[in-house]
Amino acid sequence: MTEVKHMKWWGWGDDGIAFEHRDKPAFAPFVRKAIGLDVTAPAATARPFDALDVPESHLDPALRDELAGIVGAEHVHTDTMSRVVHTFGKSIRDLLRVRSGTLERTPDVVVYPGDEDEVQRLVDAAVAANAVVIPFGGGTNISGSLEPATDEERGVVSLDLGRLNQVLDVDEDSGLARIQAGAQGPDLERQLGEHGWTLGHFPDSFAHSTLGGWVATRSSGMQSDKYGDIADIVRGFRLVRPGGVVTIRPIPSTSTGPSVREMVVGSEGRLGVITEATVHVHRIPEVREIFGYLFPSWEAGLAAMRDIAESDASPSVTRVSDARETAFSFATRTASKKKITSLGSQALMALLRRRGWDLDQVCLSFIGYEGSASHVKYEKKLVKRIVGKHGGIGLGRGPGELYDQKKFDTPYIRDFLLDRGAAADVSETAAPWSKLRQLYEHTVAAAHSAYDDLGVQGWIMCHLSHSYHSGACLYFTFAFVHGEEPLKQYDHVKSAIQQAFIDAGGTLSHHHAVGVEHAPWLAQDISPEGVALMRGLFESADPRSNFNPDKIISPS
Amino acid sequence: MTEVKHMKWWGWGDDGIAFEHRDKPAFAPFVRKAIGLDVTAPAATARPFDALDVPESHLDPALRDELAGIVGAEHVHTDTMSRVVHTFGKSIRDLLRVRSGTLERTPDVVVYPGDEDEVQRLVDAAVAANAVVIPFGGGTNISGSLEPATDEERGVVSLDLGRLNQVLDVDEDSGLARIQAGAQGPDLERQLGEHGWTLGHFPDSFAHSTLGGWVATRSSGMQSDKYGDIADIVRGFRLVRPGGVVTIRPIPSTSTGPSVREMVVGSEGRLGVITEATVHVHRIPEVREIFGYLFPSWEAGLAAMRDIAESDASPSVTRVSDARETAFSFATRTASKKKITSLGSQALMALLRRRGWDLDQVCLSFIGYEGSASHVKYEKKLVKRIVGKHGGIGLGRGPGELYDQKKFDTPYIRDFLLDRGAAADVSETAAPWSKLRQLYEHTVAAAHSAYDDLGVQGWIMCHLSHSYHSGACLYFTFAFVHGEEPLKQYDHVKSAIQQAFIDAGGTLSHHHAVGVEHAPWLAQDISPEGVALMRGLFESADPRSNFNPDKIISPS
Structure with a gap:
C-alpha cells in the first residue's frame, strides 16, 4: 500500500475535521439573512x-x-x-x-x-x-x-507524485532549496524549518497542495507581496518529457530567449511531469506579525492598499475586505472578547459610530509585516501614516492573529453549506489599480443579475489581496441555495462573474489556473493570436495529446 | 527622408563624440601595462x-x-x-x-x-x-x-520602428505607461519626465536603445534592483504577426497557463514585431543618490552585496568591481581632487595603507538609493552596517556622482581602442551567490588560458551588478591587441569565457540576449529538451522562417 495521504473523497481536508457553527452565535442569523438558508436545520x-x-x-x-x-x-x-x-x-x-x-x-x-x-x-x-x-x-x-x-x-x-516529498538540498548562501514536486506545504515547511528556513508560500490550500501543483498552476500565497508568486519563487526545475528531462538550472535572471521556465510554470501537466523544483527560501524572520485595520469604506480601503504599494514600505500581506466580507468575518468570530478592538464588538462599533462612520460600510483589513524587529517597526509606522490618511484606524495584533489561525479553515465552510443545499465557491482576478473599483461594481452587479435570472437570493463578497506595483487581486466568494440543477445554476453565476472580470479589464484568474473551467475566457484574456502561440507550443511538444489534454485550451 | 537618428556606421554613438584620453593622465600608462598598447601613438x-x-x-x-x-x-x-x-x-x-x-x-x-x-x-x-x-x-x-x-x-x-517613438498614455493610478516600441531611452524618459514619471530602466545602451529592443532581448538596466529587469517591467504589449496582433493586456499577475508574455520577451523578432508595450512607471523619487564604498578584497565586496540582498534594505543599485576594474576606474578619472575620498587619491591610499589594506586588492563599489529622504537615510544606515561588517569604508556621494555621469560613456572606449589595434568587449552572466566566486576564478583563468593560446597579453576585469535574492550578474570586460585575424582571435577568447560561465553554473548571458553569438551555449544552459520546446514554439509560429531566422537557436 502506498503511504500517501489524500483528502476526503466527498469534500475538503482531513476526515474528522469540519466547520462548526454552534460556537459562532452570529453565523446562523447571518447566513439566513444572506442567502435564506437555515443552517440549524438537519x-x-x-x-x-x-x-x-x-x-x-x-x-x-x-x-x-x-x-x-x-x-x-x-x-x-x-x-x-x-x-x-x-x-x-x-x-x-x-x-x-x-x-x-x-x-x-x-x-x-x-x-x-x-x-x-x-x-x-x-x-x-x-x-x-x-x-x-x-x-x-x-x-x-x-x-x-x-x-x-x-x-x-x-x-x-x-x-x-506523493512519494516524492523530500527537501533534497538547501543552498544557504543563495537562499535556494531543491525540493521534490510531491511535497505538500506542511511537509516542506517542516523540513525547511528544521534548518531555520521558510519558503513563505502559503496559499489557502497550503495544508494539502504540493510544490509541483503550485508550479503547474501558477499559484500565489498569502504573503506573496514579500515572497512573490510561485512564478517568481521557482528558479529552476526538472520536467520529465518523453525520452528526456527539461533541466532549468536555478539562475537568478537570464536572457536565454523566450522563457522556457515561464512556459512550464502554469502548464498544468500539458508539457510533462515536474519532478522537482529549485525555489527561493528565506531565513525565518525575527518578527512575523499581522495587524488588523478598519476603513470607513471600500473606496478608502482600496486607496490605502494602492498607496502602500507605491510607498517605501513593503509589507508581506496587504488585504482589505469589502463591507459584506467584513460582516461575514464578524459573523464567524467565536467568542466576544472584552477588548474594544475585538472584531465586531459593541464597544468598537460604538466608537466608530461616535466618529461618524456608517457601520454598514466598515471594511476590515490585514497588513502583514516580516523582518527584523526594527524593520517591522519602521514599516508599521509608514503604513500607519497611510491608513490614517485614508481615515482608517488600527486594531493592533489581535484580529491579525485570529486571521492567521483561521486562514486555512475557510474551505471547510463550503462542505458545511453544501451539506445543507447551498453552493459556494470563489472566483478571483487581477487588474490594474485604476480598474479595480469598476471591476468590483461590475462583478457584483453581474452576479446579482445572474441570481435574478435563477430566481435565487445570492450572496457575493470580496477582498483585495496580493498587491503589486501596478494592481492587485480581487477575490470574490459567492453562494446561493441551489435547486435541482446545481451545476447548471453554478455555471450561470460563475460565467457571469468571469465575463465581468474580462469586460472590466481583469484576467480570468490571478492564481487558480485555467483548467477547463476558465478556458472559455482565455482568448478574450490573452487574445486569439496569443492562444495560437500557446497552441503551437502544446501541439509541437505533445503531438498525440498524451499529456493532460484539453486543459488550458479548449478542444477546437 | 525619414527622420530617425542612427549611430555611426563604424562605431558607437553619435558622430563627433569620442573617448578622449589626454585629460586622463593615468590612462595611457595603465593601458600600456595592461595589454602592451601605446595609446599615444597615432x-x-x-x-x-x-x-x-x-x-x-x-x-x-x-x-x-x-x-x-x-x-x-x-x-x-x-x-x-x-x-x-x-x-x-x-x-x-x-x-x-x-x-x-x-x-x-x-x-x-x-x-x-x-x-x-x-x-x-x-x-x-x-x-x-x-x-x-x-x-x-x-x-x-x-x-x-x-x-x-x-x-x-x-x-x-x-x-x-524609429518613427514609433511616443509615450501614448500614462495610467497614473496604476503606474503604467503605454509606449511605442521605437522610443529610445532619452526620448521616453523626457516624455515621461514632463509628467513627473520615470521608467527607471537605464542599461549602458540607454542613450540609443529602444523599448522594443529591450523587450525583445530581455534587457536589464543599472537600477534593476529597484525597478526590475525589463521582463518584470513590461506587463503588456502588442505583437504584430501575420494576419493579426497578439494583445497582452497589462495585468499585474495572472495564471493564464504558459506565459505568452514571457514567450515574447526575449524573442528577438522571431515571433513577430512588437509595436508597443505597457510598462511600469514610477514617480520620480524625492532622492536619487549613488554612494561609493571601498572593500579590502573582492571576497569582502561579494559577501557584502550578498548580505545587502538578504537584508531589509532594497537599494536601487548594488555594484562592486574587482581589483582590476577598480584600478581601471582609478585610471580613467580626469582630475585629481583634493578630497581625501577622491578615487585613487594619494591621501586616500595612505589612509588605507595605514589600516593595513593591500592596495592591489582594493575593490570599488557603488550603492544606489532612491525614495523619500527619510527612506534613503534608513537604507543607507542598514547598508553602512553591512559594509562595516565586511571591512569596507564609505566614500560618500562624490564617486557615485562621477559614476552616474560616466556610465553611458564606456562603449566609446571600445572604438578608441579599436582605432589603435586592440579588441575589447564585454561578456556577462548570472549565477547563484554560492557559485559566484568560483565562476569568477574559472572565467579569469579561462580568459588567460585563451590569451596564452593566442600568444597575446590580454586583460580581463569584472564587476558584480544586478543583485537578486538568490544571486547576481557578473559582468566581465576583456581586451587584447589583436593580430591579422581579429575575428578568429576574438571568438577564441569569447568562447573560452562563455564556456567558463556554463561550466561554473552561470547562464550564457544575464541581459544581452542570445542572438547568434551565444546560441552555441543555449542547449548547455537550458538543456537540449528545453531547446526542443522553444524550437517547437518557433516552428509552429513561423513555419517558413520569415521572422529573423537563425537567431537564438542555431540552424540544425
Missing part, C-alpha cells in the same frame, strides 16, 4: 461511498504489467477509491459531481513513482502505449485541471 | 564609407512597390548607408566586420512604418512574398541578433 445524510456509480477501470493489462514492473505492484492502484479520489480537484463543480453519485470517467490507474527515473519510465511507457498521463499533486485544484475528458477512449494514468 | 585612419564593398540590394520590384504603397516611398530606403547601418548591432564582431570593409549580406531594404496598421500591412506583404523580416530598434545589440544570414537568398526587410 443536514442531508451523505451518500455512502459504496453507493457511487463508478465506471470500471479499462486498463490494458500489458500496460498495467509494465507500470507495475517500473514502480512495483504495490504502487499501482486500480481500486475504486483511488480512482475516485484522483478524478477531480475540489471545485464546487467537482464536489457537486462526486456527491451526485455518478462519475462518468475516472483515471484507469493511479501510479506512485518513487523517484525521477521511475517517472521517466512511466512517461515513456504511457506514451508508447498512447495512454493519457495526468500528473497529480495534492488534488486541491478548483479549475478543472485534473479531470479526464469524459469521452477519453485511451487509457488514463493518474501519476501521483 | 591611430589608424578610418576607412572612408565610399571604400566599403557592399552588395547591391536585390529587392523584388513588386515587393518594393508594395512596401512603398504602405508607408510611402519616402520611408522605403535602399541606399547603401541605410543598409549598412541596419546590417549589424554594435558587438566587437560587428565593428570588426563593418570596419573590414567587406559586408557579405545587408538587408535589401529598410522600411519605416508610421503606425501599427502599417506594421501589420508590411508584415503581411513581406510574408506573402516569403521575404525575411528583421525588426530594428536602436541597433545597439551585441549578440548578433540583427544580422541577416550571409546565405539568405530571400529578400531581407529591415523593419525600423
Whole structure:
C-alpha cells in the first residue's frame, strides 16, 4: 500500500475535521439573512461511498504489467477509491459531481513513482502505449485541471507524485532549496524549518497542495507581496518529457530567449511531469506579525492598499475586505472578547459610530509585516501614516492573529453549506489599480443579475489581496441555495462573474489556473493570436495529446 | 527622408563624440601595462564609407512597390548607408566586420512604418512574398541578433520602428505607461519626465536603445534592483504577426497557463514585431543618490552585496568591481581632487595603507538609493552596517556622482581602442551567490588560458551588478591587441569565457540576449529538451522562417 495521504473523497481536508457553527452565535442569523438558508436545520445524510456509480477501470493489462514492473505492484492502484479520489480537484463543480453519485470517467490507474527515473519510465511507457498521463499533486485544484475528458477512449494514468516529498538540498548562501514536486506545504515547511528556513508560500490550500501543483498552476500565497508568486519563487526545475528531462538550472535572471521556465510554470501537466523544483527560501524572520485595520469604506480601503504599494514600505500581506466580507468575518468570530478592538464588538462599533462612520460600510483589513524587529517597526509606522490618511484606524495584533489561525479553515465552510443545499465557491482576478473599483461594481452587479435570472437570493463578497506595483487581486466568494440543477445554476453565476472580470479589464484568474473551467475566457484574456502561440507550443511538444489534454485550451 | 537618428556606421554613438584620453593622465600608462598598447601613438585612419564593398540590394520590384504603397516611398530606403547601418548591432564582431570593409549580406531594404496598421500591412506583404523580416530598434545589440544570414537568398526587410517613438498614455493610478516600441531611452524618459514619471530602466545602451529592443532581448538596466529587469517591467504589449496582433493586456499577475508574455520577451523578432508595450512607471523619487564604498578584497565586496540582498534594505543599485576594474576606474578619472575620498587619491591610499589594506586588492563599489529622504537615510544606515561588517569604508556621494555621469560613456572606449589595434568587449552572466566566486576564478583563468593560446597579453576585469535574492550578474570586460585575424582571435577568447560561465553554473548571458553569438551555449544552459520546446514554439509560429531566422537557436 502506498503511504500517501489524500483528502476526503466527498469534500475538503482531513476526515474528522469540519466547520462548526454552534460556537459562532452570529453565523446562523447571518447566513439566513444572506442567502435564506437555515443552517440549524438537519443536514442531508451523505451518500455512502459504496453507493457511487463508478465506471470500471479499462486498463490494458500489458500496460498495467509494465507500470507495475517500473514502480512495483504495490504502487499501482486500480481500486475504486483511488480512482475516485484522483478524478477531480475540489471545485464546487467537482464536489457537486462526486456527491451526485455518478462519475462518468475516472483515471484507469493511479501510479506512485518513487523517484525521477521511475517517472521517466512511466512517461515513456504511457506514451508508447498512447495512454493519457495526468500528473497529480495534492488534488486541491478548483479549475478543472485534473479531470479526464469524459469521452477519453485511451487509457488514463493518474501519476501521483506523493512519494516524492523530500527537501533534497538547501543552498544557504543563495537562499535556494531543491525540493521534490510531491511535497505538500506542511511537509516542506517542516523540513525547511528544521534548518531555520521558510519558503513563505502559503496559499489557502497550503495544508494539502504540493510544490509541483503550485508550479503547474501558477499559484500565489498569502504573503506573496514579500515572497512573490510561485512564478517568481521557482528558479529552476526538472520536467520529465518523453525520452528526456527539461533541466532549468536555478539562475537568478537570464536572457536565454523566450522563457522556457515561464512556459512550464502554469502548464498544468500539458508539457510533462515536474519532478522537482529549485525555489527561493528565506531565513525565518525575527518578527512575523499581522495587524488588523478598519476603513470607513471600500473606496478608502482600496486607496490605502494602492498607496502602500507605491510607498517605501513593503509589507508581506496587504488585504482589505469589502463591507459584506467584513460582516461575514464578524459573523464567524467565536467568542466576544472584552477588548474594544475585538472584531465586531459593541464597544468598537460604538466608537466608530461616535466618529461618524456608517457601520454598514466598515471594511476590515490585514497588513502583514516580516523582518527584523526594527524593520517591522519602521514599516508599521509608514503604513500607519497611510491608513490614517485614508481615515482608517488600527486594531493592533489581535484580529491579525485570529486571521492567521483561521486562514486555512475557510474551505471547510463550503462542505458545511453544501451539506445543507447551498453552493459556494470563489472566483478571483487581477487588474490594474485604476480598474479595480469598476471591476468590483461590475462583478457584483453581474452576479446579482445572474441570481435574478435563477430566481435565487445570492450572496457575493470580496477582498483585495496580493498587491503589486501596478494592481492587485480581487477575490470574490459567492453562494446561493441551489435547486435541482446545481451545476447548471453554478455555471450561470460563475460565467457571469468571469465575463465581468474580462469586460472590466481583469484576467480570468490571478492564481487558480485555467483548467477547463476558465478556458472559455482565455482568448478574450490573452487574445486569439496569443492562444495560437500557446497552441503551437502544446501541439509541437505533445503531438498525440498524451499529456493532460484539453486543459488550458479548449478542444477546437 | 525619414527622420530617425542612427549611430555611426563604424562605431558607437553619435558622430563627433569620442573617448578622449589626454585629460586622463593615468590612462595611457595603465593601458600600456595592461595589454602592451601605446595609446599615444597615432591611430589608424578610418576607412572612408565610399571604400566599403557592399552588395547591391536585390529587392523584388513588386515587393518594393508594395512596401512603398504602405508607408510611402519616402520611408522605403535602399541606399547603401541605410543598409549598412541596419546590417549589424554594435558587438566587437560587428565593428570588426563593418570596419573590414567587406559586408557579405545587408538587408535589401529598410522600411519605416508610421503606425501599427502599417506594421501589420508590411508584415503581411513581406510574408506573402516569403521575404525575411528583421525588426530594428536602436541597433545597439551585441549578440548578433540583427544580422541577416550571409546565405539568405530571400529578400531581407529591415523593419525600423524609429518613427514609433511616443509615450501614448500614462495610467497614473496604476503606474503604467503605454509606449511605442521605437522610443529610445532619452526620448521616453523626457516624455515621461514632463509628467513627473520615470521608467527607471537605464542599461549602458540607454542613450540609443529602444523599448522594443529591450523587450525583445530581455534587457536589464543599472537600477534593476529597484525597478526590475525589463521582463518584470513590461506587463503588456502588442505583437504584430501575420494576419493579426497578439494583445497582452497589462495585468499585474495572472495564471493564464504558459506565459505568452514571457514567450515574447526575449524573442528577438522571431515571433513577430512588437509595436508597443505597457510598462511600469514610477514617480520620480524625492532622492536619487549613488554612494561609493571601498572593500579590502573582492571576497569582502561579494559577501557584502550578498548580505545587502538578504537584508531589509532594497537599494536601487548594488555594484562592486574587482581589483582590476577598480584600478581601471582609478585610471580613467580626469582630475585629481583634493578630497581625501577622491578615487585613487594619494591621501586616500595612505589612509588605507595605514589600516593595513593591500592596495592591489582594493575593490570599488557603488550603492544606489532612491525614495523619500527619510527612506534613503534608513537604507543607507542598514547598508553602512553591512559594509562595516565586511571591512569596507564609505566614500560618500562624490564617486557615485562621477559614476552616474560616466556610465553611458564606456562603449566609446571600445572604438578608441579599436582605432589603435586592440579588441575589447564585454561578456556577462548570472549565477547563484554560492557559485559566484568560483565562476569568477574559472572565467579569469579561462580568459588567460585563451590569451596564452593566442600568444597575446590580454586583460580581463569584472564587476558584480544586478543583485537578486538568490544571486547576481557578473559582468566581465576583456581586451587584447589583436593580430591579422581579429575575428578568429576574438571568438577564441569569447568562447573560452562563455564556456567558463556554463561550466561554473552561470547562464550564457544575464541581459544581452542570445542572438547568434551565444546560441552555441543555449542547449548547455537550458538543456537540449528545453531547446526542443522553444524550437517547437518557433516552428509552429513561423513555419517558413520569415521572422529573423537563425537567431537564438542555431540552424540544425
